[in-house]
Amino acid sequence: MEQAFQVDLRGVVDLLSRHLYSSPRVYLRELLQNAVDAITARGEAAPGGVGGRPPTSDTARGEAGGTVAVETRDGLLRVHDDGIGLTEDEVHRLLATIGRSSKRDELGFARHDFLGQFGIGLLSAFLVADEIEVVTRSARSTTGTAVKWTGFADGRYQVEPGERDEPGTTVTLRPRPGSADLLAPATVAELARAYGSLLPVELTVDGAAITGDGPPWQAAYPDPARRRRALDAYCRDLYGFEPFDVIELNVPEAGLTGVAFVLPQPVTPSARAAHRVYLKRMLLAENVEGLLPEWAFFVRCVVDAGELRPTASREALYEDELLEATRDALGEQLRQWLVRLSETDPARLRGFLRLHQLGVKAMAVHDDDMLRIVDRWLEFETSAGPMTLAEFRKRHAGGRYTTNVEEFRRLSAVSAAQGVGLVNGGYVHDTEIIERLPDIDPDVALRRLDPAELTTHFGVLDPGTELALRPFLAAAQRAVDRLGCEVVLRDFDPPSLPALYLTSRAARHQAELEEARELADDLWNDVLGAMNDAVERDRPQLVLNHRNPLTRRVTMIKPGAPPPAASGAAGPGPAEEGLIELAVQALYGQALLLGHHPLRAADTAVLNRSFLGLLDWAVHDPEATP
Numbered sequence: 036m037e038q039a040f041q042v043d044l045r046g047v048v049d050l051l052s053r054h055l056y057s058s059p060r061v062y063l064r065e066l067l068q069n070a071v072d073a074i075t076a077r078g079e080a081a082p083g084g085v086g087g088r089p090p091t092s093d094t095a096r097g098e099a100g101g102t103v104a105v106e107t108r109d110g111l112l113r114v115h116d117d118g119i120g121l122t123e124d125e126v127h128r129l130l131a132t133i134g135r136s137s138k139r140d141e142l143g144f145a146r147h148d149f150l151g152q153f154g155i156g157l158l159s160a161f162l163v164a165d166e167i168e169v170v171t172r173s174a175r176s177t178t179g180t181a182v183k184w185t186g187f188a189d190g191r192y193q194v195e196p197g198e199r200d201e202p203g204t205t206v207t208l209r210p211r212p213g214s215a216d217l218l219a220p221a222t223v224a225e226l227a228r229a230y231g232s233l234l235p236v237e238l239t240v241d242g243a244a245i246t247g248d249g250p251p252w253q254a255a256y257p258d259p260a261r262r263r264r265a266l267d268a269y270c271r272d273l274y275g276f277e278p279f280d281v282i283e284l285n286v287p288e289a290g291l292t293g294v295a296f297v298l299p300q301p302v303t304p305s306a307r308a309a310h311r312v313y314l315k316r317m318l319l320a321e322n323v324e325g326l327l328p329e330w331a332f333f334v335r336c337v338v339d340a341g342e343l344r345p346t347a348s349r350e351a352l353y354e355d356e357l358l359e360a361t362r363d364a365l366g367e368q369l370r371q372w373l374v375r376l377s378e379t380d381p382a383r384l385r386g387f388l389r390l391h392q393l394g395v396k397a398m399a400v401h402d403d404d405m406l407r408i409v410d411r412w413l414e415f416e417t418s419a420g421p422m423t424l425a426e427f428r429k430r431h432a433g434g435r436y437t438t439n440v441e442e443f444r445r446l447s448a449v450s451a452a453q454g455v456g457l458v459n460g461g462y463v464h465d466t467e468i469i470e471r472l473p474d475i476d477p478d479v480a481l482r483r484l485d486p487a488e489l490t491t492h493f494g495v496l497d498p499g500t501e502l503a504l505r506p507f508l509a510a511a512q513r514a515v516d517r518l519g520c521e522v523v524l525r526d527f528d529p530p531s532l533p534a535l536y537l538t539s540r541a542a543r544h545q546a547e548l549e550e551a552r553e554l555a556d557d558l559w560n561d562v563l564g565a566m567n568d569a570v571e572r573d574r575p576q577l578v579l580n581h582r583n584p585l586t587r588r589v590t591m592i593k594p595g596a597p598p599p600a601a602s603g604a605a606g607p608g609p610a611e612e613g614l615i616e617l618a619v620q621a622l623y624g625q626a627l628l629l630g631h632h633p634l635r636a637a638d639t640a641v642l643n644r645s646f647l648g649l650l651d652w653a654v655h656d657p658e659a660t661p
């Protein structure tokens with residue numbers, strides 16, 4: 036035997052209030068929505084036929100026409116509409132059946148012109164009232180009788196004859212104890228304004244007009260300047276800022292129109308960009324996510340869409356193919372705005388880039404047009420000062436880039452002095468952007484800098500000097516040997532730099548492995564050891580600059596120079612090498628510090644020792660030496 040489901044309305048109301056809607060404030064939205072839909076239905080009934088509304092100037096503009104009057108008298112809330120109304124039969128079928136809606140077609144699809152579709156919205160009135168009264172008279176009925184339906188939160192309802200002179204519907208709510216605030220005149224006016232100010236009907240609350248001229252971006256203005264002023268004022272009103280620019284949005288497939296306001300201040304890309312979305316002129320929510328691509332965090336949008344679908348709570352957009360296509364189309368419109376700006380108003384584009392370069396860089400990682408804009412307009416830090424990548428490429432055919440800021444700082448001056456232009460690719464997205472440049476310009480030859488290759492640009496000493504300095508070099512090598520470093524002597528600019536500590540990429544990797552080995556247990560030690568053996572032995576270099584006067588004097592220290600008093604006490608080693616050792620270690624320490632290299636414990640000890648040793652040597656009193 037077939038049975039019908041029984042529904043306990045209290046459970047359904049509980050479900051709606053706790054799990055579907057984020058706040059009971061939605062009750063007014065649902066009532067307004069039903070009133071507007073009823074007006075739309077009446078407008079769609081054959082004009083001049085039974086129940087049809089004679090066309091007005093409003094309906095001719097595609098507006099729904101009709102009026103919705105909200106009243107808050109006597110502690111009750113009443114919503115009157117002059118829509119299609121319901122016959123007694125429809126009252127039983129539609130009002131009293133949960134999930135039944137007149138707004139779906141025979142196949143169950145939402146009918147295009149209506150806001151509602153699920154057949155549950157009226158129940159939201161039970162969030163604030165125990166009793167809903169609906170007095171309605173159908174515009175289609177020829178008898179002209181009205182019906183009064185009363186529904187109770189416990190699931191009962193009754194139908195009796197009602198009183199009503201004109202077709203339409205009045206819904207009356209008596210607040211449940213505790214809900215009076217939500218139905219208070221000020222709250223009702225605020226909710227009506229929030230949800231309904233753009234509705235295509237004449238909406239009033241206690242006689243005061245709520246609806247005006249519709250969406251400001253759809254209004255006609257005498258000239259573009261006045262349009263801009265009006266939209267600026269709208270933005271100030273809504274968001275409290277003066278927009279940097281206003282971008283028109285238009286996606287016909289989604290029936291979407293609107294505006295994007297470009298933020299006048301930088302925002303962090305991680306900030307959730309939320310937009311104000313209306314669906315068929317009814318506010319969906321003020322903080323809708325997912326309307327724009329993630330990179331477009333530099334705008335706040337207000338849009339109205341006829342075709343996008345809401346979720347059942349009507350507080351978010353339903354994620355479907357149309358929303359995805361809309362997102363792409365809106366992203367494209369923002370991109371086009373930027374491209375246009377670069378072509379027509381470069382000064383303004385520069386202003387925009389100063390504010391929102393992170394967003395634009397994020398776009399450039401995936402988008403060739405944005406990459407061209409970044410290449411042409413955005414200044415990067417380079418060894419020849421700030422300049423665009425396009426400019427840099429023109430000036431430095433064989434330019435290099437670094438992938439971190441520290442390395443750039445360390446090597447920029449030296450690199451520039453060797454005629455090797457260097458770009459700092461260390462900031463967010465910069466390396467990815469530089470590495471993507473060949474996509475828009477196949478001739479780009481920017482290469483990643485390997486610091487060790489800089490030495491190939493340094494001048495070697497003439498053979499005579501080289502030969503004469505061999506003993507010094509051997510002593511210098513011994514001074515830093517146990518620090519894992521190789522000493523070379525070169526002739527390079529700038530002369531003010533006494534020494535340079537260079538780690539190649541392979542050397543850096545090796546240093547990391549060794550550090551890890553010190554911390555690892557036995558098993559890992561073996562594994563890391565095996566890896567280490569596989570790495571080509573490539574030691575960091577201490578490049579002493581023979582062009583620097585101080586370094587040159589250090590190279591002239593004769594083996595046999597008086598040893599500092601402290602050197603004997605500080606450790607073993609041929610006494611005559613003491614001063615060379617201290618001086619070379621001091622140069623080593625200074626090069627590490629200058630290059631912001633991380634200091635290991637051994638480096639700090641050497642730095643300390645060389646400083647004290649040199650100080651001791653400087654103030655050494657030969658008379659007092661035993």
Ligand SMILES: Nc1ncnc2c1ncn2[C@@H]1O[C@H](COP(=O)(O)OP(=O)(O)OP(=O)(O)O)[C@@H](O)[C@H]1O
Nearest residue numbers: 069070073129136137151152153154155156157204
């Ligand atoms: N003011 C009204 N005038 C005429 N018919 C109404 C009115 N209010 C409700 N109805 C009828 O009652 C039905 C159920 O309304 P309800 O608000 O529960 O659902 P819905 O509007 O169809 O869909 P949704 O749950 O998406 O709001 C509607 O489909 C409509 O036929």
